[in-house]
Amino acid sequence: MVTRRDALKLSLGAGLSLALPGTLFAATPAPMLTRPIPSSGQRIPTVGLGSSATFSSTARDDASALNAVLRTLIDEGGAVFDTAPSYGASEEVAGKAVQDLGIADRVFWATKVNVAGREADAKADPAAARAQIEASFSRLGRDTIDLIQVHNLGDIPTQLGILKELKAEKRVRYIGVTSTSKPAYPKLIKTMRSEPLDFIGVDYAVDNRDVEETILPLAAERGIGVLVYAPFGRTRLWQRVGERELPDWAAEFDATTWGQFFLKFVLSHPAVTCATPATSRASNLIDNLGAGRGRLPDNAQRERMASLIEALPAAS
Template sequence: MAASAGVGRMKLGSQGLEVSRQGLGCMGMSAFYGPPKPDADMIALIHHAVNSGVTFLDTSDLYGPYTNEILLGKALQGGVRDKVELASKFAFYLEDGKREIRGDPAYVRSACQASLQRLGVDCIDLYYQHRIDSRVPIEVTIGALKELVEDGKIKYIGLSEASASTIRRAHAVHPITAVQLEWSLWSRDVEEEIIPTCRELGIGIVAYSPLGRGFFSSGTKLIENAPEQDSRKSYFPRFQPENLAQNAVIFERVNDMAKRKGCTSSQLALAWVHHQGSDVCPIPGTTKIENLKQNIGALSVKLTPEEMAELESYASVDVVKGDRYPEQVATWKNSDTPPLSSWKGE
């Protein structure tokens, strides 16, 4: 296993935010990937991450819902808050079992206030719009977030799963510090337009699911060993039986290369993301300290341009079977919003 040479720090975006070069995605501690894990274990994991230099913590009001922010709130007590860069998200309005995406100003304000209370903090360092409300002009949503910055409730504004045009329009209202997007060996659709747009505008890039939702850590065993409640078993197309057998070949090739490199498959896949540039911060999630240590070790794995190309050939678009999400799920592909002139709301 590759040894760790320290996590290090990086500038995220152009407005002054500095974070650890690798973050910690906290979603799986509370939601979507099986039953919630014990609070005490997850708090110990978070503290271990922070003490190891992984100080960029990522959550959302959707995770649980709400319980992941409450967990983070507990973990931040006792002086931990001052050591971390805290990111959370809003957009999913939940009522009577239904879920809708909202970006109207009233909801932006109420969601932020609720997150501040659950997290037990006065200010969120980076606050993302988790998904784009295609009914509300992005200028209106960003205007509300700008007011939260002015009120001292958030420091920096982010977007998640936003198209290039949406990012441009948002950035014209208030500087966007980071765009969170799915980027991994087998999810590369963002490279064509979104990544270049972020770089042109000086926006930091936060890569979620950099290990392909855990696929590059254990391949098909991930699904074989997952509890029934794990959404990967039933929800994500790439993990369904009709796609998994072909995708398993990708993992085997990555795993073989990892053995040659003297690292794990997950370290190799994560190192590929780290090698995308100094403006990219991956936020792999985990619920185990051993996996956290492995992820940190990925920072020490060095890849040549030839090795990068070899890895990419294993997971080219024509090889990967299945989409990132089921059809009609909100992603950057359907994140365009109406023109500001159409807005008749508050």
């Protein structure tokens, strides 16, 4: 059985051997797929880097490892880094890392604001929201942030209102909202219909397809970009496939690992702009970015992929 770790060793080893002097040819990876942000036409790579959980915990202990991850993101054709003030030390460590590495202007920064908490009717203190945003500017070392979204749909009138002001002032280029809670989808849909959003951030995976029903079609209709969170179902999909081998037919859309299989399913939906799986390992990031190269599955292949996963036992 070939695990993700084994597959990475094989693929990285092959790539290094092809690039060695004196060999017949050098490895030339396929270019990274990009998609336009609907509201502007700016193109961004389809695979980025998330920092929830893994990145925030590692940041406290091993900044050098995260420097390597961010360097890899840029070197391998990525750009989008998704973070939030609630992700531990993520903003601070990442901001310092890219400045030290000299790559700050090559990162597409996507962060968030929410001082209202998760309660549906909780109100945000405008002063606290502005202070949180200013802290993000300071941590990231930026005069302009690419994208700030209202995290978990917290007090949309107050917090999105502030983001609209910042966009008008050209301190923020794009604004949006996020939700990874199914009960909150009606509120998300209402916000998408009524507010001038550049982006939404939602959970979407081969075994979690509820957003296909209304949210993704509405995003396409309204010209809203989509960042996908939890494309691996956090760890759920890894538990479902276990040590099973990747099916041979995954080669039809250039997936060489389960990680690429899961990501290519998500990226093959035309409404998706970018997927941002979280990792604190450069080797996993290289694998993830590979999903943004080569062919993507067509509709028939997507259904075959979903049927395969549905037939496996659900993660406990």
